[in-house]
Amino acid sequence: MNSADDELCRASQEAEASLIYNDSYFELFEASQIIEKEVQEGKTAERFYEANDGDIEKRALDSVPTNTQRRDKWAYNTFTAWAIAVNNRRGGGRKPVTVLEDMGLDELAYFMSKFVLEVRKKDGCEYPPNSLFQIVMGIQSYIKTVSKRNVEFLQSDVFEEFRQVLDGEMKRLTRKGLGQSVKKAEAISADEEELLWRSGQLGDRNPRVLVNTLLYLNGKHFGLRSGHEQRKLKHKNSQISLKTSPEGHEYLCYREDYSKTVQGGLKHRRVTPKEIEHYTGSNPARCHVRLFKKYLSLCPPDGHDDALYLQALQSPTDKCWYSRQPLGHNTLQKIVPEM
Template sequence: MARSRHAIPKCEEDITAARKTAVPLKTQQDTQWCVKLWMDWSTHRNSDYDGPKVLLDSQLKKASKHDLSYSMERFVLEVRNKHGNEYSATTLHHIVCGIMRFIRSEQAFIDFFTDPEFVEFRQTLDGEMKRLQSKGIGSQIRKAEVLTPEEEELLWTKGLLGDHSPQALLNTVFFMNGLYFALRNGSEHRNLRLNPPQIRVVETSGKRPYLHYTEDISKNNQGGLKHRKQAKKDVKHYANEDNPSRCYVRLHKLYISKLEYTYM
């Protein structure tokens, strides 16, 4: 039976599901967290304050710009974390962006940062962020420590890296993928594709073999319209012929052979 050149007609549920994948899951979860902060704050304020009421989370998507500005000004000044502490200026801005994403699913024209009707809110947010910054809240930024050559050598000598055990080989693959192909977050490691492979072994007679990594999808490049002109990561790592025991081309081939054996 000949195959049709067209797919089976899609229903509304299929189209809705496709739209949802345009927004990364992490972003969806982050938006939900921001709205949850709003929900907790607005519920508490409306029940504990006799003055004018603020918008509830269920009202955000349909609210007028005037009502949004009124509520947002009070929110950025009053919101606190679960311990009752103020958020940093950066986190506060991040929360505001999350709430705006939520509203934009219904009112695409809403923009807190450019719309003239939100000028007073912007002034309030700007003043609050400057106050938080001047107090030093959130000024201590945690950065990943750079691994020194001596520390890396210690990983090898202690047997944490190498091919002498399945765990050591797995550690080595994870470590070297991060080191040579700049895979940073956990999802980039987990989503590496085996077939067709994103990391290919290239061996040509008379030339030094190498691994060729081609980015599939990353935190900063989701492959949609927004990123269609963004170049994907394309990296080559050549074999370490001076120290074959630590050559990642050899170790990667060994790792893949174990996977192929496992899934045979």
């Protein structure tokens, strides 16, 4: 195509764009003329729907899933029933419970702590730990949705003591065996995990918490669900190795050695074992890579059983937190459910 053809092509494109622009312009012009005529004739009120405050609230509520709305209403009603009962039997200088929506943060933290210790079902029985947690989350969601207040039970410093009370009560209920009739393993939700980090059940503050955290993160990131799978992890020639990417980023690589479907026999000689990579996280305190490195650095250097998870020493030192004795698969199986 020569220069003359190029000029003709550009001119054609500009003309086409001009037509499109002009068509749009005339459409807008015609619309504005119609609206101006409606204004002059006083007909605009007939054209537009008049939304009131109730409509706005309803549309905002419609964005919340129905099951969440039911949970929140159930949680609110449960708290209200408890508050009425407390106020009816109040005596001895006990502080009255005010309306949930009107409570300040300090007052809310105080009454939520008492609530999780005293709340009961209609038949007088205690709630299972997961149900208690769902009630707490429902109350938080209700306050956010209805009262338009940004309340964060699992994150705000104001609710630190409340988180400790809730964590302790859930553990007490678990020890009593409440809610353990369900055999199917349930994944820990994001809110539940946040509570575990905030309450110190996940982290590296002591030997037991560190090994529990490593087991939880290995299960979460590498799909290891049973105590037997966790017990198969090795310390030497481990399935989990620390690597560095070409860009200089550290990551953990889990390589499956054998499983029910990959057993290493003749039929599986060409089957590629599962490999999963997990890179360093943005929060160092919760970084799987950092916690893995710290755990290895605090294990005895040699002479221990070839198992990844070791028992904590009764008297750990700055350089060694763990004995040479491995944790059994039954113990490993119970760690996450008992958090």
